[in-house]
């Protein structure tokens with residue numbers, strides 16, 4: 001890296017540069033782009049922040065990312081941690097090339113509800129995109145094998161505020177019991193990370209030809225483990241952030257030779273900016289304003305088999321106390337669960353399938369957790385404050401400016417005029433952040449300590 005943290009040619013592995021010289025006719029443009037600064041992009045949460053009107057963004061020049069709805073480039077990288085709106089799930093900071101998933105979803109998704117598996121989902125860029133893009137009534141299972149990364153995924157999805165999501169922490173092999181369950185499976189595979197070279201020093205230092213081979217073997221293993229979870233006619237979207245053909249089109253070629261499937265051509269308007277490989281699209285940083293990325297789609301053509309059904313179990317019906325029921329939209333159909341005294345809701349049409357997941361997988365989170373009950377008392381859960389469907393007219397709200405919102409997010413004291421004992425929803429620009437409980441003149445801060453901002457705001 002240069003003194004300014006930018007990549008220089010001398011830092012790049014020689015074997016990588018040699019391969020790229022063979023792979024690209026305009027390699028000098030590519031190498032020059034690798035030495036420039038990465039673009040910064042965000043994708044807004046249409047349920048919370050349909051337009052970039054947050055004061056945090058105002059005055060900052062923004063231009064749209066052409067291939068994704070609600071997505072913008074920023075001219076400079078702000079200190080995102082100091083924007084309460086980020087913590088409220090108002091937007092997600094996401095690399096622009098990977099947002100091309102939105103173009104694909106618009107072409108392969110039907111209008112009716114679907115079930116989707118995002119197998120390698122942490123930290124949640126594509127899961128949050130999926131959760132917003134899926135047809136109403138759909139369910140997303142977002143999985144991550146590494147425990148610490150799975151909790152970040154859970155946090156990001158809770159902040160996104162949807163209830164159409166289940167978060168699991170499992171190895172791909174654990175999905176063996178779910179045959180023909182998903183209409184769409186996204187495998188955003190762990191890879192050699194060549195496309196992240198200018199953003200992430202570690203991906204440069206860890207690069208080796210041996211590692212390319214290991215990555216490709218692991219990608220095949222992952223695909224073998226989950227192929228059968230896809231319904232016949234369903235789509236598998238495969239993506240990586242590398243330029244290595246051995247992890248991209250060769251993996252899809254291997255898949256097409258092994259299983260009954262066809263490669264799906266996705267139409268787009270990007271012309272020569274996108275490199276069309278036999279089975280997918282390769283993004284290069286000298287062609288497009290984004291990082292290196294590969295994405296391809298295949299459709300499963302195999303015969304229909306019976307999908308597993310959750311054994312009909314005697315339903316223990318849990319009723320929501322009136323006080324909680326009043327906070328939710330009445331037209332939505334929920335199933336209520338009680339997990340160790342925490343009451344939560346899941347979308348009723350998926351209740352049976354979610355019980356199958358509960359049985360076979362390590363489910364970390366589902367639907368939306370509302371409140372912990374202790375006798376007749378409630379302890380409001382952080383997810384309810386961030387839930388897009390919370391009826392804010394039914395709770396006491398305190399809207400905070402940036403300074404006091406940041407104090408709240410650091411778990412410091414903030415003042416209140418609410419009557420002692422009442423739960424107060426802390427909002428910023430009217431978007432929920434979390435709960436406090438009034439002690440008369442100040443609030444007991446219920447923001448989760450593992451989410452708190454540790455950065456100095458001075």
Ligand code: SAM
Nearest residue numbers: 120121122123124125126145146149188189190
């Ligand atoms: N989809 C994510 C997003 O958009 O934010 C990024 C996923 S990242 C490219 C790949 C993920 O695969 C990582 O979170 C990594 O922990 C996970 N992973 C690593 N080894 C794995 C394995 N053997 N099987 C499944 N996932 C694995």
